[in-house]
Amino acid sequence: MITLEQKKFEDIEKMTKGCGRLLVLGCETCAAMSLAGGKKQAEALAAAIGMARKMSGDKSEVLYDAVARQCEPEFIDLTEKEVAQCDGVLSLACGAGVQLLAERFPDKVILPGCNTTFLGVTEKLGVWSERCAGCGDCILDKTAGLCPIARCSKQLLNGPCGGSMDGKCEISKEVDCVWQLIIDRLTKLNRLEMLEEIFPVKDWSPAGHGGPRKMVREDLES
Amino acid sequence: MQPPCKLACPIHTEAREYVQLIAERRFEEAYSSIRELNPLPRVCGRICTHPCEGACKRGQVDEPIAIAALKRFASDGPWRGRREAVLPAEPTGHKVAVIGSGPAGLSAAHDLALLGHHVTIFEAMPVLGGMLRVGVPAYRLPKDVVDEEIEAIADLGVVMKTGVRIGEVTKVSDLFDQQYGAVFVAVGAHKDRKLAVTGADAFEGVVSAVAFLQRSNQGQDPKVGRQVAVIGGGNTAVDSARSALRWGAETVRMLYRRSKDEMPAAPAEIEEACGEGVHLSVLISPIEILGEEGKVTALRCMENRLGEPDASGRRSPEPVRGSEFVLDVDMVIAAIGQAPESSFLAEELELDQKNHRIITKDAGTTARPGVFAGGDAVTGPATAIQAIAAGKEAACAIDRYLRQESPPALDPIGPDERARVSSAVIEKTRKFERAEKIRTPMDRRLEGFEEVESALTEDRAIGEALRCLHCFLGAKIDKDKCVSCLTCLRVCPLQIPKTNKMGEITIDPFDCQACGMCALECPVQAIDMDLHPRGDIVMEMTAAVGKSAHPDPLMVGFFDLHGNFGASDIERLRQDHPNVLPVMVFGLRRIDTVDILKAFELGAQAVFLAGCPVEKDPFPETRQGLKQSMARTTDLLNALGLDGGRLALCDMPEQGLVEKTFIEDLGERVKEMAPNPMRAKEDKP
Numbered sequence: 001m002i003t004l005e006q007k008k009f010e011d012i013e014k015m016t017k018g019c020g021r022l023l024v025l026g027c028e029t030c031a032a033m034s035l036a037g038g039k040k041q042a043e044a045l046a047a048a049i050g051m052a053r054k055m056s057g058d059k060s061e062v063l064y065d066a067v068a069r070q071c072e073p074e075f076i077d078l079t080e081k082e083v084a085q086c087d088g089v090l091s092l093a094c095g096a097g098v099q100l101l102a103e104r105f106p107d108k109v110i111l112p113g114c115n116t117t118f119l120g121v122t123e124k125l126g127v128w129s130e131r132c133a134g135c136g137d138c139i140l141d142k143t144a145g146l147c148p149i150a151r152c153s154k155q156l157l158n159g160p161c162g163g164s165m166d167g168k169c170e171i172s173k174e175v176d177c178v179w180q181l182i183i184d185r186l187t188k189l190n191r192l193e194m195l196e197e198i199f200p201v202k203d204w205s206p207a208g209h210g211g212p213r214k215m216v217r218e219d220l221e222s
Numbered sequence: 223m224q225p226p227c228k229l230a231c232p233i234h235t236e237a238r239e240y241v242q243l244i245a246e247r248r249f250e251e252a253y254s255s256i257r258e259l260n261p262l263p264r265v266c267g268r269i270c271t272h273p274c275e276g277a278c279k280r281g282q283v284d285e286p287i288a289i290a291a292l293k294r295f296a297s298d299g300p301w302r303g304r305r306e307a308v309l310p311a312e313p314t315g316h317k318v319a320v321i322g323s324g325p326a327g328l329s330a331a332h333d334l335a336l337l338g339h340h341v342t343i344f345e346a347m348p349v350l351g352g353m354l355r356v357g358v359p360a361y362r363l364p365k366d367v368v369d370e371e372i373e374a375i376a377d378l379g380v381v382m383k384t385g386v387r388i389g390e391v392t393k394v395s396d397l398f399d400q401q402y403g404a405v406f407v408a409v410g411a412h413k414d415r416k417l418a419v420t421g422a423d424a425f426e427g428v429v430s431a432v433a434f435l436q437r438s439n440q441g442q443d444p445k446v447g448r449q450v451a452v453i454g455g456g457n458t459a460v461d462s463a464r465s466a467l468r469w470g471a472e473t474v475r476m477l478y479r480r481s482k483d484e485m486p487a488a489p490a491e492i493e494e495a496c497g498e499g500v501h502l503s504v505l506i507s508p509i510e511i512l513g514e515e516g517k518v519t520a521l522r523c524m525e526n527r528l529g530e531p532d533a534s535g536r537r538s539p540e541p542v543r544g545s546e547f548v549l550d551v552d553m554v555i556a557a558i559g560q561a562p563e564s565s566f567l568a569e570e571l572e573l574d575q576k577n578h579r580i581i582t583k584d585a586g587t588t589a590r591p592g593v594f595a596g597g598d599a600v601t602g603p604a605t606a607i608q609a610i611a612a613g614k615e616a617a618c619a620i621d622r623y624l625r626q627e628s629p630p631a632l633d634p635i636g637p638d639e640r641a642r643v644s645s646a647v648i649e650k651t652r653k654f655e656r657a658e659k660i661r662t663p664m665d666r667r668l669e670g671f672e673e674v675e676s677a678l679t680e681d682r683a684i685g686e687a688l689r690c691l692h693c694f695l696g697a698k699i700d701k702d703k704c705v706s707c708l709t710c711l712r713v714c715p716l717q718i719p720k721t722n723k724m725g726e727i728t729i730d731p732f733d734c735q736a737c738g739m740c741a742l743e744c745p746v747q748a749i750d751m752d753l754h755p756r757g758d759i760v761m762e763m764t765a766a767v768g769k770s771a772h773p774d775p776l777m778v779g780f781f782d783l784h785g786n787f788g789a790s791d792i793e794r795l796r797q798d799h800p801n802v803l804p805v806m807v808f809g810l811r812r813i814d815t816v817d818i819l820k821a822f823e824l825g826a827q828a829v830f831l832a833g834c835p836v837e838k839d840p841f842p843e844t845r846q847g848l849k850q851s852m853a854r855t856t857d858l859l860n861a862l863g864l865d866g867g868r869l870a871l872c873d874m875p876e877q878g879l880v881e882k883t884f885i886e887d888l889g890e891r892v893k894e895m896a897p898n899p900m901r902a903k904e905d906k907p
Binding site: 035039 | 705707708709712713743744745746747814815816819820822823857858861862863864899900
């Protein structure tokens with residue numbers, strides 16, 4: 001999933017100030033699972049913004065709703081009537097959702113209520129961690145299922161570096177050295193010899209370094 | 223889904239509802255809930271065999287909720303007089319005769335009167351109440367309680383004639399000539415089965431339990447002997463034995479032919495009897511009554527051992543050869559079963575040849591149109607609640623008969639399937655001790671027929687009601703809204719939600735105990751609760767703020783009902799702190815940031831959440847989460863410029879709602895802050 005966290009209320013209040021009738025729009029997939037932007041969070045945020053407005057004498061209304069995914073045009077289009085009645089939308093989706101909203105509603109102010117953090121997993125309630133950097137060329141087969149692109153601070157392909165101490169990364173004692181984890185796991189699997197193969201220089205163009213990415217499946221495209 | 227307590231009750235009493243109302247300290251409403259279905263709530267609160275408790279889910283965890291004791295608490299309290307009487311419907315012009323004034327007859331009369339029919343009860347005995355009066359001893363059921371409940375039925379316009387034995391002069395068929403449109407026969411089972419041993423009829427001092435109890439319960443000295451033997455193992459035997467002790471018998475011995483496990487009497491009753499000094503001799507059968515000069519002097523007995531199970535499923539007694547012995551007695555009370563006294567009906571109705579029971583079809587209809595029957599007369603000796611159920615059922619059938627409508631449809635409530643709680647949930651469920659009964663000490667009991675058991679005290683009753691696990695009032699998941707985020711699985715203190723590979727979440731409605739956590743945390747609002755849903759809490763709060771002007775500083779206090787406080791504590795809070803608006807909730811984890819914001823929006827200067835002491839909390843593992851969510855809300859209030867100090871969390875004291883100085887201190891703190899601008903805005907014209 002894409003993980004998100006809600007922006008600080010102070011920032012949200014500031015960005016939504018003066019933008020008139022506002023729709024707080026939740027996104028009920030990744031944002032909901034991150035407990036940052038589901039309908040429940042949209043309701044609470046709308047209530048808080050509404051209160052802030054009332055206190056400052058701003059009488060404009062704050063509404064809330066949610067759609068299943070803001071990254072799909074069909075879902076966005078279902079909000080057309082609601083959005084039409086508003087001056088702006090505070091999207092609780094990831095950056096992708098916010099932008100699709102902006103695309104579909106060119107004459108409305110579209111604002112982000114969340115920060116998109118990473119592609120990750122839920123460790124437990126309230127704890128998420130990064131696992132994938134979306135580099136476009138997966139190498140997990142060679143690294144025992146542990147990604148050095150997403151999880152090594154230096155994104156080293158032939159690690160570890162000299163900063164690996166007691167299994168931890170030099171940037172923080174809280175951060176595991178993923179190369180240590182890779183070596184441990186390969187040892188356990190009796191496949192340590194895999195590391196004798198040296199990774200060549202990585203082609204970063206599928207990772208977006210060759211400009212914005214787009215994926216077209218000719219076999220599907222209509 | 224219906225809770226098991228309700229399904230197990232012959233009249234489908236809303237036990238879960240009144241237990242919850244008691245937990246909410248809404249005693250008057252609890253009484254109304256009971257009285258609506260049951261015209262004899264004070265009787266049932268004392269002598270009901272409470273099948274509800276046998277079905278209670280809590281019973282699978284530790285011990286069932288003391289539902290009967292709670293019924294008594296709710297029905298005995300002074301608030302019962304405040305219930306607004308339900309008035310009978312417009313008179314229908316139909317007359318109904320009810321024969322017998324026991325629980326079946328009384329409840330039929332009650333329901334028929336409410337339906338607008340003119341009811342006359344004919345009672346053969348000089349007193350009303352049937353077995354409630356002449357069968358059950360006063361130490362279990364004081365007679366003023368019976369009087370009061372009968373009076374309330376009479377107040378509906380029911381005419382009650384005592385000393386009229388239908389069948390003697392007036393026959394059942396004559397009643398139709400007297401313009402009665404229907405007759406309900408509920409004559410009970412007042413005829414004793416005779417002891418089939420040599421000498422049973424030969425001596426003075428050998429009496430039947432029914433006759434003995436009839437005298438005893440009407441205050442007539444039954445002239446007990448010094449050494450009394452009671453034969454039988456049912457409740458009537460126990461009642462006879464305990465009564466005999468109270469009339470001054472030196473030794474009372476109950477003789478039962480099987481073992482204690484097979485005794486039909488309620489185990490609690492047997493225990494009480496033994497505690498009071500009744501000797502219990504099991505696996506003993508009398509074989510001959512011996513006497514001198516016409517008076518009983520001894521009982522020849524034989525020992526038994528248990529053989530193969532008989533038709534009733536109980537192991538049958540087999541005499542042990544050569545085990546005969548003689549017991550010195552000067553009184554024998556035979557309590558070996560009763561049958562209806564139905565001979566007067568033999569010509570008019572179909573009777574079961576063996577037990578003389580009246581044969582009925584659905585809803586009490588008999589072979590003769592317009593004549594209905596129910597209670598012990600039909601079933602043989604059974605329980606009060608079964609008799610009440612029969613009376614109510616017959617009332618419904620009679621009403622339809624009189625209106626010339628088809629007989630009532632069968633009860634739509636399905637059979638009680640006795641759902642099982644999963645063992646994992648049982649293990650995680652916090653155990654709470656069942657309220658102890660309050661009884662007269664053993665050494666003071668035999669002085670007379672004063673009631674042995676007292677009603678639960680208010681704090682015990684509330685504590686007991688709070689043990690309820692709220693069957694089927696818990697989480698309901700809307701599958702169309704659910705996005706399989708798994709939050710419910712992660713927050714449930716009992717780990718009840720389950721998922722399959724496709725993310726389809728199921729929450730077992732019987733396992734769930736309605737703590738509210740999943741509903742609170744679900745990010746897509748796909749879960750709701752039937753017990754105190756958040757929407758209701760907010761509505762209640764909004765209505766209360768609107769209802770009266772609260773002096774400044776207005777504070778909304780959310781109180782966890784699991785705290786140790788009574789109805790009067792709430793009243794006192796309202797009096798002492800009129801600026802505090804109390805909102806009572808089943809657990810503080812039902813209160814969300816939005817609800818707290820709503821309170822401030824309504825103008826509260828402060829909001830506080832008062833949590834029950836940890837030892838009373840059924841879900842102590844949720845307390846940490848509450849603190850975290852309060853911190854989040856406090857940050858939000860600060861960001862809003864409202865000062866997070868307006869929001870406070872406090873623990874309830876051992877006794878009462880909040881520590882004495884808490885509200886004053888919070889009030890002082892709030893005074894130092896700038897007033898809540900939402901309030902200021904409201905005040906402006």
